[in-house]
Structure formats: C-alpha cells, structure tokens
Amino acid sequence: MPSIEILTPKSLNDILGILSNQNRVLRIIAGGTDVVTGLKQESNRFINTEVLVDINRISEVKGIEQRNGKISIGAASTFMEIYKNQIVSKELPILKKAVATIGSLQIRNRATIAGNFVNNAPCADTVPALLVYNATIEIESINSKREISLQEFLQGPYKTQLKKDEIVTRINIPVPPKTFVGDFYKLGRRQAVAISRITLAVLMELNENKINEIRIASGAVTPIGTRFAELEKFAAGKEINNDFLKTLARMLGEEIIKLTGLRWSSEYKLPAVQQMFYQLLKGIERGSL
C-alpha cells in the first residue's frame, strides 16, 4: 500500500476547506470498499493519491430523513443502514431491493450509497433504482451548493459532473405516490458478491389496465445507468397485456443495442435482458392487480 496521509475531519466545513486546497492529490474515502481495492490494484482512478479524506464521522453526510415530501439520504449512509431504514422499507422498496443485492454483508456494512455512483461505474447497483425514483443529489464546495438530477450528474462511463473541490452530501428522492409499483432485477454470475452483468429497475403507475406512467432504467448492460425516455413515452397510455409487454421488451433490447453497439456478448445479453424485462413487468402486473 502506498504511503498516504489520512485526514479525519470533524465537520463538513473542515472537509470543504480541505477540498478547496488542491495542492496535493486528494480523494474522499467513506466505506473504502472501492478506494482500498483501487489503491491496492493500482487502478488509474486512484493513481498518485496523496491524501485520503475520511468522511465517516460527519453528521451532514449521514442519516436518512423524510420531510416536505422528500426522503433525504446522507451520502455516506451504508447499504446496511439503508436496508434497515424504515422510511426506505416503506417508501423506496426498489432501492431496498437493489442494496440487498450488493456485495456481501461485510461489504454492505461499510460501502456507501454515494460511493456506489460517484465514480460512475456502469455496474453500480443503486443507480437504476435511484434513476426511476428521479433522485437528485446535493453537491457542496466551500463557496457553492447545488442540487442536480442524478441523470445529469452521470455524464459518461467513469465521468461525472463532480469537480475536484466538491463533495456529494445528500441524495434526495421525492416520495413516490402510493399508486406507483415497481421492481428491481440483477443478473450476476452468482447470487452473492457478484458484479452485475445486467440490472433493470421499473417503476410504474397503472390505471385499471392501462399504463399511466412508466419509468425504466438499466445498469451494467448500458455504458452508464440509463433511463429510456422514448420508450417510457411510447408506453404511457397503452393497455397492459402480454403482447404489449413483449413488444416493449423487444424495443428495450433494440434501444440498448443502439447505445452499446453490437458486442461479442450481445447474442447472449440481448435475449437475456428482454426476457428479464418481460418477467419484471409481468411480476409487477401480477403483484399490483
């Protein structure tokens, strides 16, 4: 392990002060499940790191609360804290299901939600869930504070809007109306401690037999976590039946190929993702009717 200074600031202001002075190569560390392995494996993302700023003891980036119709999740909340939280269990079941699939218990006890998406790895399991919930993220630096949608934040593979002097402090999610139902599916090589090959999240509102609104997001199988706006628009107002769901699944596959191009794995992944999506929609339909 390279020799690195580790700072453990006691307040958000201290962190912002440290981040504003970029004479040395700084990195934020929370759970460390990405940072420590990245350093050990000499990943380009962490090369030349001189200082790690540990944010685990900062109350502004911890805790989960609900107010004014929004659920606010501290950026350094661990997956286990999210999994066990009553607000999340009640209002954000898709996120709960997504965090339950991550790593192992040991990883979930340490790894944090912002750590999952802040490097914009395509396989981040919370991203499709956060995307269908229309999550926004709060970002602070010493002299600015902004809130943008997660979708805008995620610019390209391993690329985000985050500037060097900024930190993600909170993830905010509008409480979904009770009429919305959804689900999450992850396909990895095995059940536990698996990097996702395909993830899908769906959140929708049905009116009788019709789709009022549907939100569809993918991860791992697309270059970054992605929403499918055209498909969502196409599906709104349509009657839900087997033929239509099959059409929708076919179209999702086509949209994904458009984003990724044909790859050596497409022959396997295309039918897999279409079938997964169809089964996901059928499950939601069965559960809600």
Place this chain on the structure above:
Amino acid sequence: MELRFKLNRKEVKVVVEPYIRVIDLLRDNFALTGTKEGCGVGECGACTVLMNGKAVNSCLIFAAQIEGSEIVTIEGIANGNELHPIQKKFLKYGAVQCGFCSPAMVLSAYALLEENPNPTEEEIKDAIAGNLCRCTGYKQIIEAISESAKELMAH
C-alpha cells in the same frame, strides 16, 4: 499516528502509519494471526473482524479509520480456555476442515446470532455469503450455526 481503540474488550494504544490496513495492524502489531488474508480485495471474507459489533472486511479498512472503535477478532471470542459455543459446534459438526476460513466464519456467525438469535437457513446463508470456504461445501457450517443458535437460545 497514535491510534487508540478497543481490541477484544481492552483499550489499546499503538503508534502506526495511518494507511496500514486493519488486517496488518492486527497481525503485525498485535500478533493476532487468527485474522487471515485470502484475496485482499473484500471477496473471500477470511479477514472478517467485528467493528462495533458488525462483520467487516479488515483488508478494506485503514488503521486511521478505526480510531475510537471497538474491534473483536477470533481471539476475543472464547472465554479464556473455554471455547465459545459457536466454536464448539463448529468442531462437533465438522465445520472446520483446513481451517483457513473458520475464524472469519465463526465471527460472521457470532455477529448474526447477536442480532438475530433465531435465524432461518436463508438468513444464515446470507450472513456467510461473504465468507468463502473451499473445503466443506458449507453444509456443515450452516448446520453448526443453526445448532449454535439453538444452544444459545436455550440459555
């Protein structure tokens, strides 16, 4: 840095580089070699210790991050020379073969039973999903944990 934390229920103080990993701190500075390194990247779970009661991978935590925390290793589980009931059940049910995964497996079981004294088989499997064992096929381990739960519940 001067690091203070609680190790196996005793306050300890040690001068270390902040960037050494907790597994190295335990093995090299405290000679607690029951904590094993398998993969070193959080996949095998052999380095599991309890941090404030929760199972964590000690290969993924820097020394500076445990300041003021409570760490329990396999050496802190037995009561003197008397093995902990979970350790006894591991022996009785053949859950130990080569033994490399056993310290971590026992700690994962310990953390589970502290929080959930009467787990289902699925809950046991989930609690040890991050602990690889290449000998037993897990069946004996799951049985040993389930039998430990019964014994601990009875007391």
